[in-house]
Amino acid sequence: MIAFVSGGARSGKSAFAERLVRDYQRHRGGPRYYLATATPGDSEMAARIARHRAERGDGWRTLEAAALDLALAEVEPGSSLLLDCLTLWASRALFEFSLEESAALAQLERTLAKARAADIALVIVSNDINEGMPPQDDASWRYLALLQAGHCRVAAEADCVVQVVAGLPQVWKGSLP
Amino acid sequence: MQLVIGGACAGKRGLVQRWYPHARWHALEGAARHAILPASGETLVVSGWAGWIQAALASTPSDDEALRLALTERLDALLATEAERAAQVVLIVEEMGRGIVPMGAERRRLRDLNGWLAQDASARCERVWYVRHGLYRRLDTPDAQVGSCAARD
Numbered sequence: 321m322i323a324f325v326s327g328g329a330r331s332g333k334s335a336f337a338e339r340l341v342r343d344y345q346r347h348r349g350g351p352r353y354y355l356a357t358a359t360p361g362d363s364e365m366a367a368r369i370a371r372h373r374a375e376r377g378d379g380w381r382t383l384e385a386a387a388l389d390l391a392l393a394e395v396e397p398g399s400s401l402l403l404d405c406l407t408l409w410a411s412r413a414l415f416e417f418s419l420e421e422s423a424a425l426a427q428l429e430r431t432l433a434k435a436r437a438a439d440i441a442l443v444i445v446s447n448d449i450n451e452g453m454p455p456q457d458d459a460s461w462r463y464l465a466l467l468q469a470g471h472c473r474v475a476a477e478a479d480c481v482v483q484v485v486a487g488l489p490q491v492w493k494g495s496l497p
Numbered sequence: 498m499q500l501v502i503g504g505a506c507a508g509k510r511g512l513v514q515r516w517y518p519h520a521r522w523h524a525l526e527g528a529a530r531h532a533i534l535p536a537s538g539e540t541l542v543v544s545g546w547a548g549w550i551q552a553a554l555a556s557t558p559s560d561d562e563a564l565r566l567a568l569t570e571r572l573d574a575l576l577a578t579e580a581e582r583a584a585q586v587v588l589i590v591e592e593m594g595r596g597i598v599p600m601g602a603e604r605r606r607l608r609d610l611n612g613w614l615a616q617d618a619s620a621r622c623e624r625v626w627y628v629r630h631g632l633y634r635r636l637d638t639p640d641a642q643v644g645s646c647a648a649r650d
Contacts, residue, residue, distance in 0.1 A: 452596015
């Protein structure tokens with residue numbers, strides 16, 4: 321089971337995705353994991369990460385890895401996993417690890433394949449950023465293009481695609497448990 | 498006439514290419530160019546509206562109403578010619594109105610005119626499709642039709 325949850329800033333997408341992972345875990349058993357893509361680069365980001373951790377509560381096994389596919393190797397088959405979020409992963413892939421778009425997308429593809437092969441209920445969270453004014457610089461365009469290619473690929477693969485608006489889930493594909 | 502709208506890199510072109518593999522594509526460029534119209538029986542895809550607006554903004558410093566009128570005249574000409582020539586017209590328009598308000602006046606005007614274009618096009622179109630992350634949804638009917646831009650019909 322793969323689900324893709326996206327929305328605008330502070331739309332409630334992370335909270336909804338967490339509930340979705342809990343639901344999957346309840347039905348399937350096994351542990352639940354949280355795969356963090358953020359690193360505490362400054363005090364604001366550290367506080368943001370701490371707030372998310374407190375909101376999630378106990379019972380999560382936290383993984384931190386920039387390479388998503390390598391992180392999935394640590395996840396028990398049959399478990400449930402929250403990946404939050406693709407926007408930060410794309411940013412680090414391009415600007416911290418200097419990956420080409422094709423290499424980053426290949427990593428994402430391996431992640432999806434591993435989740436399928438290990439029967440992991442994978443819930444991927446991301447931000448919708450492509451409906452404002454088009455970027456004016458090359459770096460932002462590269463970032464937007466990578467993230468959108470990733471969104472399209474994940475949405476195509478996912479069994480369930482949800483847009484969260486003001487905390488309310490709008491189902492674009494599949495159905496909620 | 499149909500409208501396909503969605504954000505940058507959302508999958509709009511892929512969807513239209515899949516639906517109309519033999520269509521003629523025309524990207525609007527200069528503001529001064531004559532309106533492009535479909536030939537008899539053909540499917541014409543018209544994109545690049547933001548580029549047209551940007552070029553027009555440079556040549557029409559402050560009259561947004563005149564620019565909106567020029568855009569609606571193009572839409573009306575496409576619609577009328579589509580019917581006369583038994584053609585099909587597909588408009589691709591980028592959604593760009595959901596971010597923060599731009600600092601520069603010209604980008605604010607581009608955003609406004611693009612939004613008006615989307616409304617004016619939608620009002621003239623028989624079908625309106627919203628594309629988001631490679632999935633599409635029909636907007637002009639309560640019975641929303643949804644699907645994947647990549648999937649086969």
